[in-house]
Amino acid sequence: MGPTQVDIRDMRKTVLTSKEMLTRLVSFDTTSYKSNLELIHWVQNYLGEYGIKSSLIHNATKNKANLHAVVGPEHKPGVVLSGHTDVVPVEGQAWDSDPFQLREHDGLLYARGTCDMKGFIAVALSKLPQMVSKPLTTPIHFALSYDEEVGCIGAHDIVKHMGTLPVRPRLCVVGEPTSMKAITGHKGISAYDCTVHGKEIHSSLAPYAVNAVENAAELVTYIKSVARRMAHQGPFNKQFDPPFTTVHTGVFKGGTALNIVPQHCEFSFEIRNIPEVNPEVLVEEIRQYAFKTLEPHMKHIDPKSGFEFKPAAGVPAFDIANDHEVVEFVLSLSGANTTEKVSFATEAGIFQKGGIPTVVCGPGSIAQAHKPNEFIAMEQMTKCENFIDRLLDTMQKSA
Numbered sequence: 317m318g319p320t321q322v323d324i325r326d327m328r329k330t331v332l333t334s335k336e337m338l339t340r341l342v343s344f345d346t347t348s349y350k351s352n353l354e355l356i357h358w359v360q361n362y363l364g365e366y367g368i369k370s371s372l373i374h375n376a377t378k379n380k381a382n383l384h385a386v387v388g389p390e391h392k393p394g395v396v397l398s399g400h401t402d403v404v405p406v407e408g409q410a411w412d413s414d415p416f417q418l419r420e421h422d423g424l425l426y427a428r429g430t431c432d433m434k435g436f437i438a439v440a441l442s443k444l445p446q447m448v449s450k451p452l453t454t455p456i457h458f459a460l461s462y463d464e465e466v467g468c469i470g471a472h473d474i475v476k477h478m479g480t481l482p483v484r485p486r487l488c489v490v491g492e493p494t495s496m497k498a499i500t501g502h503k504g505i506s507a508y509d510c511t512v513h514g515k516e517i518h519s520s521l522a523p524y525a526v527n528a529v530e531n532a533a534e535l536v537t538y539i540k541s542v543a544r545r546m547a548h549q550g551p552f553n554k555q556f557d558p559p560f561t562t563v564h565t566g567v568f569k570g571g572t573a574l575n576i577v578p579q580h581c582e583f584s585f586e587i588r589n590i591p592e593v594n595p596e597v598l599v600e601e602i603r604q605y606a607f608k609t610l611e612p613h614m615k616h617i618d619p620k621s622g623f624e625f626k627p628a629a630g631v632p633a634f635d636i637a638n639d640h641e642v643v644e645f646v647l648s649l650s651g652a653n654t655t656e657k658v659s660f661a662t663e664a665g666i667f668q669k670g671g672i673p674t675v676v677c678g679p680g681s682i683a684q685a686h687k688p689n690e691f692i693a694m695e696q697m698t699k700c701e702n703f704i705d706r707l708l709d710t711m712q713k714s715a
Contacts, residue, residue, distance in 0.1 A: 334697050390482065427690065502658045505586065567582075
């Protein structure tokens with residue numbers, strides 16, 4: 317029974333093509349600093365039309381939520397189709413059209429989130445009529461998260477929730493844009509905010525003050541030396557580009573006037589580590605340089621001065637063996653023969669760490685993500701549809 321027949325049998329059910337579904341999803345402005353609840357409630361209602369119950373896992377302030385739903389027999393290990401609902405901001409970008417209204421031109425679908433990564437979610441949800449029209453022998457899990465773009469925050473609670481299920485899912489497909497290539501590894505992210513407390517004074521008396529900006533700059537210089545060491549000495553993993561752990565400072569703020577020695581400075585730094593490197597070891601090295609090399613001179617002038625570190629985001633590195641049965645299964649669905657690794661981070665490491673073997677595979681190119689006039693090609697949507705069709709063929713009983 318196809319989607320059209322389902323629609324005729326019960327007109328109350330929403331039946332949408334993947335493009336129509338994408339049109340709905342991108343119309344919800346789910347920029348990370350905003351709520352995603354309008355989209356989540358729409359999806360929840362859509363699933364409910366087909367008798368599929370869903371669990372919402374809210375954040376602490378209740379203005380955002382993850383969604384988890386199971387289609388098929390819950391007593392068997394199934395396949396998770398995972399995607400994040402949040403998107404990056406459009407402010408300051410030059411768009412040729414409304415970023416929250418789908419525009420099609422020459423086979424390309426333009427809007428914020430089309431590529432990263434509502435395209436995958438749209439295809440997966442559009443297949444719901446197929447999933448319920450013929451019984452699944454293996455369940456499909458929908459896992460939609462919040463705040464991936466600001467540190468993969470929501471996924472931790474989804475994985476924790478899945479750990480309470482009677483049967484843990486067999487595998488997870490994270491549908492980040494990979495041009496439908498199977499990705500078996502990515503770097504991790506460890507981001508930190510550092511606050512430097514100094515002692516303010518008129519610049520004519522600078523030797524009697526603690527210059528927060530200068531001490532911050534000394535630590536940033538040390539962080540740069542760590543980055544150079546990683547680049548020159550490794551360890552290296554040639555499957556990544558660049559093939560080593562990177563370290564960089566991205567934000568630096570401090571000072572109020574040139575004739576005032578600044579008492580306050582803030583900066584943020586980030587480590588993107590290959591799986592062979594423990595980022596906490598590097599963070600601790602940076603902290604100890606601040607505490608043991610820089611702080612003694614600062615505290616000699618003012619005991620209240622010093623450094624304060626606060627974790628801002630943490631995403632574990634992801635790595636799964638190419639000969640793992642889950643990888644081989646995803647390759648069979650994609651039609652590809654080889655796998656790749658990427659430098660951008662996803663929620664895959666969180667699922668993997670939670671005991672669910674994972675592969676990253678989704679429509680669109682990461683090169684289009686986060687840009688003005690973000691787009692996904694209809695060709696990629698079709699490839700993803702074929703991928704999920706083949707997945708369903710393996711999970712449904714013969715007619």
